[in-house]
Amino acid sequence: MNSVVKWILFLFVLVSLLLNVILIGIYSSRAPKCSSQRTHSLRGKHDERSRVFADLTRDEYLQVQRYMLKQKDLDISTRQLTKPSENFLFLIELSLPKKVDVLSYLDGGASKPVREATVVVFYGSKGLIKEYVVGPLPNPTYHQDVTVKRYKTELPFNARTVTIGEYELLFQFLKKELFGKLPELMKESFGADKKLNPFEQMPRGLQSGDRKTWVSFFRDMSGMYIHPVGFEVLINHMSLNESEWKVEKLLYNGQYFDTVKELQQKYAAGSVKRIIYKETPDYGSLKPKNKPLQLSPLQYYTEGKRFSVSGNHVLYLDWSFAFGLSSLTGMRVFDVRFKGERIAYELSVQEAMSVYGSVTPGMIITKFLDSSIGIGRFAHELVRGTDCPHEATYVDTYRYIDVKSSVRARNSICIFEHNFGQPLRRHFSDFFSNSYGGMVNSALVFRTITAIGNYDYMWDFIFYQSGSVEIKVHATGYISSSYLVNGSLKHGHQVAENVLGNIHTHFINFKVDLDVLGVKNVFQTKDMEFVNVSVPWMPNR
Incomplete structure (x- = not known):
């Protein structure tokens, strides 16, 4: 009897397992699935003509760069540490075609507008910024100087942004002409082995043509922008010859000085209210202080992307x-x-x-x-x-x-x-x-x-x-x-x-x-006006 009971129990368990597997399979087939595959067709079709707006490809950037470098009369460098006195190819970007030409292409069946690039060159040798249109892409054969056409005047060289090459020279200048001449102050106020990070302010002056930048210093910590140290300097870097750059003003702990030497002498004489270095909490860190208890909710597409x-x-x-x-x-x-x-x-x-x-x-x-x-x-x-x-x-x-x-x-x-x-x-x-x-x-x-x-x-x-x-x-x-x-x-x-x-x-x-209902539409605003009116059934009110 014992063996019979055992066999019956074994068969019961086996049948139960099989039924559960079958039921799970049936339920799974009916339940919604998280799928990356679209289950319904799109309502429209992709339009290859949208490429008229597409950013330049890696190959197009390369072709434009090669073309510009072949123009020996332009004398352009692509070295990232190019000095301000040299010529540097700063920017290559898509030159958007005219709207009228694009709409004629998209709506009127006209030919595709010529694909062109805008190129910006910093000419330190000429003291000018030049903007060119280069085309046609992907294999350019011409370049046109469009600077005056676009801006109505030549662009002065001091209007350029600071390049990586100029930043490198500024960092060298700070190390030599500032930090190197204030060893006692740097050690006592900011720590002997601590690095200071510069953060520039803009604009670079108070009038057009200036190139004088106030640089503030911050501790080299997480979120350095909220760790100021109380030290700022005004650097005049207008000259294309970096050896002529100079410090024009300094601010230390709320006190102004005209030269590095003046600050050095007054600091040594004890006539300056000193900043004494001490450790600062790392309150700018983005690392979580506590480990999350569980994962946050996730988003998924039940029937694929729409x-x-x-x-x-x-x-x-x-x-x-x-x-x-x-x-x-x-x-x-x-x-x-x-x-x-x-x-x-x-x-x-x-x-x-x-x-x-x-x-x-x-x-x-x-x-x-x-x-x-x-x-x-x-x-x-x-x-x-x-x-x-x-x-x-x-x-x-x-x-x-x-x-x-x-x-x-x-x-x-x-x-x-x-x-x-x-x-x-x-x-x-x-x-x-x-x-x-x-x-x-x-x-x-x-x-x-x-x-x-x-x-x-x-x-x-x-x-x-x-x-x-x-x-x-x-x-x-x-x-x-x-x-x-x-x-x-x-x-x-x-x-x-x-x-x-x-x-x-x-x-x-x-x-x-x-372009609602075509291109001939305008947006107008008008001040709100309140007017008293009488209701029809009580005209005297």
């Missing part, structure tokens, strides 16, 4: 658009269509500006115009799961600005569909009848993040199912600070020991070229 990216063209439900990333101005999209109708020819970032206030010299005059150093230039690789969802589509970009050859920025653009967590539209009726209608607020996000100095700007172009577009920017990163001195608190708030978070304002400028 958008598609081909080259520089995007399809999403009823939307389609072309995109690019300018080294100077950043994000831009073109030929934006909804249900096949163009509603915008161009939506693009143009400028990011921040204006500061302070009693210390650097922050007194600071007005950062980020396009002057390049907004898109600082679009770096995006981190999956933090900067963008894991399942986003990532796009590489290439740029040529202040380099010796084009640079690839891997995964510097991300595109994803996002559920914003609230209905796009909904209504629940419990008056006379009960009913509910709602629409999920899921939209396509086109994003890049540019880290410009202390600030990280997150640029989002958002395409909603309702046919509306939102463009927004979110600023993160670090504040820019200055050393706390007498009178500082009128221009900000104390954020740490001897650290002032300076008052400042951001201005962001976008270009919006709407």
Whole structure:
């Protein structure tokens, strides 16, 4: 009997396992699956004509560079450490074709506009900045000087941005003419073996033609921008001969000095209120103080992605658009269509500006115009799961600005569909009848993040199912600070020991070229006006 019971129990367990496997298989086949494959076809088709807006490829950058170097009369260098007195090929970028030519190509069946590049050369030998148009791409045969045509005048050489080559000379100058001449002060005030990081302020002077930069110094720590040390210098670097550069002013612990020698002598004589070095907490670190207890929620596409990216063209439900990333101005999209109708020819970032206030010299005059150093230039690789969802589509970009050859920025653009967590539209009726209608607020996000100095700007172009577009920017990163001195608190708030978070304002400028029902439309604003009117059934009231 025992053996029979054992066999019966064994068969029961075996049958139970088989039934469970079968039931799990049936249930799994019915349950929704997380799939990377699209289960429904797209509503439109990718348009290869969008390439008219595409950024230059790595090969096109190379071909333009080679062409310019072959022009011996231009005498151009591509060495990254080129001196200010030499000629340097600073920028290569797509030269956007005229709108009328593009629309004739897209809508009228005209031939494709000639593809060209804009090239900027810093001519130290001539004291000028030149801008050229080079084409046709991908195999250029001509270049045209368009400087006066575009700017109505020649561009003076002092209007150029500071290149990596000039920065290298500035660092050497600081080491020799400043740090090397103040050994006692550097040791006692800032630590014998501690490094100081310079952070320049803009603009470089108080009038056109100046090239005098206030440089503030910060501790070499995480988030250096909130670790000021109370030392600033004004460097005159107008001359193309770096041996003629000089320190014109110094600020130490709120006290001004005309020369390095004056500061050295007064410091040694004990007539200066000294800064005594001490360790500072690493409060600027981005490392978490506590380990997260569990993973955060993840986003996934249950039935695959409802958008598609081909080259520089995007399809999403009823939307389609072309995109690019300018080294100077950043994000831009073109030929934006909804249900096949163009509603915008161009939506693009143009400028990011921040204006500061302070009693210390650097922050007194600071007005950062980020396009002057390049907004898109600082679009770096995006981190999956933090900067963008894991399942986003990532796009590489290439740029040529202040380099010796084009640079690839891997995964510097991300595109994803996002559920914003609230209905796009909904209504629940419990008056006379009960009913509910709602629409999920899921939209396509086109994003890049540019880290410009202390600030990280997150640029989002958002395409909603309702046919509306939102463009927004979110600023993160670090504040820019200055050393706390007498009178500082009128221009900000104390954020740490001897650290002032300076008052400042951001201005962001976008270009919006709407083409609703064609190109002949305008946007007008009018002041609101209130007018008293009588109701028809009481005309005397």
